[in-house]
Amino acid sequence: MTSARNSSREAIREAASALFPVRGYTGTSVRDIAAQAGVDPALVIRHFGSKEELFLEIMRFDPEAQPLLDGPIGELGEHFIDYVLTAGEQVRSVFLALIRASDSGGVAPRLREMHEMAFVAPLRSRLVGPDAEVRSRLAAALVGGLLYSLWVVGDEELLAAERPELVRRYGALLQTLITPPAR
Numbered sequence: 001m002t003s004a005r006n007s008s009r010e011a012i013r014e015a016a017s018a019l020f021p022v023r024g025y026t027g028t029s030v031r032d033i034a035a036q037a038g039v040d041p042a043l044v045i046r047h048f049g050s051k052e053e054l055f056l057e058i059m060r061f062d063p064e065a066q067p068l069l070d071g072p073i074g075e076l077g078e079h080f081i082d083y084v085l086t087a088g089e090q091v092r093s094v095f096l097a098l099i100r101a102s103d104s105g106g107v108a109p110r111l112r113e114m115h116e117m118a119f120v121a122p123l124r125s126r127l128v129g130p131d132a133e134v135r136s137r138l139a140a141a142l143v144g145g146l147l148y149s150l151w152v153v154g155d156e157e158l159l160a161a162e163r164p165e166l167v168r169r170y171g172a173l174l175q176t177l178i179t180p181p182a183r
Contacts, residue, residue: 009047011037016058021093025055025101052106056114059097073126077175082167084143092151099152115140127178139177146170 015036124136
């Protein structure tokens with residue numbers, strides 16, 4: 001019984017992982033997920049509680065790929081921008097799905113929580129100085145602006161720019177927030 005339950009749960013996760021990034025939160029119904037998983041729609045709710053909970057479980061960045069705690073702090077700006085630009089379709093699809101669902105009442109608070117846990121808190125833990133809190137939040141905003149320009153707006157100039165140049169320039173901007181020059 002446990003293996004049948006786990007296999008239906010995994011089938012639902014796989015179906016949701018395929019549908020949410022393509023159709024978005026509002027464009028994907030519980031019935032769509034259940035049909036693709038080959039299960040009754042009631043099983044989706046039984047396993048995950050709600051479509052919203054399933055969405056939030058599926059639309060997470062891989063915690064194993066968290067680059068903020070890696071490497072020397074003095075190279076973190078370029079390191080992180082390089083990671084973001086080379087992370088691939090999984091990071092892009094999660095970012096876009098979360099942006100598109102951010103107007104959903106229950107998703108918005110969880111999105112803020114994920115933002116805090118995945119980016120702001122790990123970065124803040126590495127920063128020193130009385131303004132570490134605001135610098136970590138500015139850094140998150142800076143990276144979010146790049147992702148928005150690339151993946152939401154589709155800025156053709158940025159998309160056509162050489163990746164090493166973007167990493168160098170944008171990484172330098174991010175680095176000034178991570179390790180600001182001495183006053």
